[in-house]
Amino acid sequence: MSESIVHFEDVRKTYQMGVVTVEALRGVTLAIQAGEYVSIMGPSGCGKSTMLNLLGCLDRPTSGRYALGGEDVSQLDDDALSAIRGARLGFIFQSYNLIQQLTVVENIEVPLYYQGGSEEESRTLAARYAERVGLGHRLDHKPFELSGGQQQRVAIARALVNDPLVLLADEPTGNLDSASGVEILRIFDDLNQQGKTIASSRPRNRRCPTRAIKASFCNTG
Ligand code: ADP
Numbered sequence: 330m331s332e333s334i335v336h337f338e339d340v341r342k343t344y345q346m347g348v349v350t351v352e353a354l355r356g357v358t359l360a361i362q363a364g365e366y367v368s369i370m371g372p373s374g375c376g377k378s379t380m381l382n383l384l385g386c387l388d389r390p391t392s393g394r395y396a397l398g399g400e401d402v403s404q405l406d407d408d409a410l411s412a413i414r415g416a417r418l419g420f421i422f423q424s425y426n427l428i429q430q431l432t433v434v435e436n437i438e439v440p441l442y443y444q445g446g447s448e449e450e451s452r453t454l455a456a457r458y459a460e461r462v463g464l465g466h467r468l469d470h471k472p473f474e475l476s477g478g479q480q481q482r483v484a485i486a487r488a489l490v491n492d493p494l495v496l497l498a499d500e501p502t503g504n505l506d507s508a509s510g511v512e513i514l515r516i517f518d519d520l521n522q523q524g525k526t527i528a529s530s531r532p533r534n535r536r537c538p539t540r541a542i543k544a545s546f547c548n549t550g
């Protein structure tokens with residue numbers, strides 16, 4: 330069994346659009362070791378989101394093998410994938426995807442609902458992660474009261490609260506002004522320095538202080 334946190338072996342993903350077959354990933358083999366920070370780079374349409382969705386168990390490969398933490402997750406059913414997402418993965422989207430009716434601390438707590446801890450433990454842990462991303466003073470605010478950069482920091486805290494094996498982010502700075510984007514990337518750098526394994530996409534030519542240990546280019550479509 331592989332020692333890697335993530336192991337893709339000849340992973341393919343095709344989409345059927347009527348009579349047209351789109352090959353989004355044409356056989357990607359990739360290993361991500363604990364503590365690595367991988368940037369997934371390439372032009373629009375090259376398969377970055379497809380790859381992150383597969384890594385994040387939001388979708389299944391058409392063929393090939395994906396082992397996460399040594400466990401083959403390539404062909405699990407929806408319920409099993411959702412259990413894996415909740416317990417072992419943290420995902421950050423370009424558009425934050427916060428629940429608008431919930432406060433900062435409540436949003437961060439969402440992944441904990443399914444893990445069976447007490448309400449008090451969940452609240453304490455969520456507040457600690459809010460502090461970790463610099464939002465300890467905004468616990469009771471709703472998303473619409475926050476800037477884009479602050480909302481993305483809530484999303485990061487939510488993705489971290491279950492101490493995932495790997496933190497996945499699809500163009501996490503795509504909706505932000507450059508100063509807020511730099512702040513988000515600095516949080517990623519800090520998390521990686523502290524040992525967190527990260528895989529994140531970003532557009533080609535985007536200048537940012539991210540230290541990409543390994544870049545993985547997907548196949549162009
Ligand atoms: P990127 O994130 O690098 O811009 P994507 O992974 O979104 O690229 O897309 C890769 C290719 O797969 C593109 O040609 C895109 O049009 C196609 N694609 C992505 N998602 C779907 C889908 N749900 N249905 C059909 N085609 C898709």
Ligand code: MG
Pocket residue numbers: 377378379499
């Ligand atoms: Mg994309």
